[in-house]
Amino acid sequence: MAHNANRDDKEGRSSPLAIIHSFNPRVQGEEIEEIAVASNENVDIEMRAASAFSTAVSTAVDPYSLKRGLKTDEELRSLKKGKQKKQGKYYEKQNTLIEDLLRPLDQHVEDARAERNANRLPVKIAIYVSLAANIALSALQLFAAIKSLSLSLLATAIDSVFDPAGNLLLWHLHHKSRKLDVNKWPVGGERLTTIGNICYGSVMAAINLVVCVESIRTIIEHKKGDPETNKIFVPALVAVASALGVKLFLAILCYAYKKHDTQVEMLYQDHRNDLWINSFGILMSAGGSKLKWFIDPMGGFIIAFGVIIAWCRTIYHEFEFLAGKSAEKEFLQLIVYKTVTFSDEIEKVDTVRAYHTGPELFVEVDIVMPADTPLLRAHDLSQQLQDKIELLPGVARAFVHVDHETTHSPEHGRPKS
DSSP states (O other), X not given: OEEOTTSOOTTOTTSHHHHHHHOOOOOOHHHHHHHHHHTTOOOOTTTSHHHHHHXXXXXXXXXXXXXXXXXXXXXXXXXXXXXXXXXXXXXXXXXXXXXXXXXXXXXXXXXXXXXXXXXXHHHHHHHHHHHHHHHHHHXXXXXXXXXXXXXXXXHHHHHHHHHHHHHHHHHHHHHHHTSOOTTTOTTOSHHHHHHHHHHHHHHHHHHHHHHHHHHHHHHHTOOTTSOSSOOOOHHHHHHHHHHHHHHHHHHHHHHHHGGGOHHHHHHHHHHHHHHHHHHHHHHHHHHHXXXXXXXXXXXXXXXXXXXXXXXXXHHHHHHHHHHTOBOOHHXXXXXXXXXXXXXXXXXXXXXXXXXXXXXXXXXXXXXXXXTTOOHHHHHHHHHHHHHHHHTSTTEEEEEEEEESOSXXXXXXXXXXX
């Protein structure tokens, strides 16, 4: 997916990206120097001209008047009333986008670093608490399934038994990805966690398929004259109910920090699935004991089939990352704006691409500079821009290409036969 900064935005002129596309005013060097001094920035203009230009434009100048699109809190409250809720949410989202666009790149990086440091300990706690709890719960639920001989509880137990193995696999791959030899694996090890998620999800889907088959077999082979209900084993139901309470706590814990770590995000999905699995398992097992025998195997089939669907969705999502899915539109808009305002010497932004190579993004930017720009200057400015983009959270690698015109075909495209 590419964004061309010289074309009209299909979203309409009210969006920040449309304002960027509509015109390209220039800020003179003298004005930038005055802004830098006025804002008490300790910047040596002569020694760090390019850096000063970028910082001044980003922090003190709104060259595309994006602030005009901001809505006040009072306006947002009035828009959210009655039938205008969707419109209010749209402008609230646009306010956030404009604030992100006007925030300096350095501030984005610093905010991400501070957030990462602040959440480092809670993320570790969520990972290790989940691992310890899953080990204990797997034994508890396996006991419940064996004692009760309930297919519904067997489905919950299978999922629980494989949770610790999945946790250890994800933990191992997460640490392994940081220690790969860059000479042998130049793109880094981030894709290892994605591959691990796919492998684990595939195993879970395959195991639950066995439960589906067993449930169907039990229903088919039931004979006339067999008991109409199953025996109830109260300790088994109590054990699964206890596991349900623990999973609720773990789901809340991991939900709070899932956006800070892909491993925690996977753990949250697992705990969330277990909440539904355990709740439904208790109901179906009790129903098979008190109402009709077929409720239990039917519950086992439904639980196992639901788990298969949930993990297939996760696998599909992970495959999208490996296949190179484009970044979110808001992130592309951020890169376009920060590039076009990075320096007065950048005349246009030709193309911006950002796509996944695992959990993180590769970013490609094509900028246009005057044809008579010295090679040294073009290289240094593009390198500075590249370094800034690579510091953004979620970016694994950035590439900046410099050209002198926009009449050619998009860069880096494979020739059509």
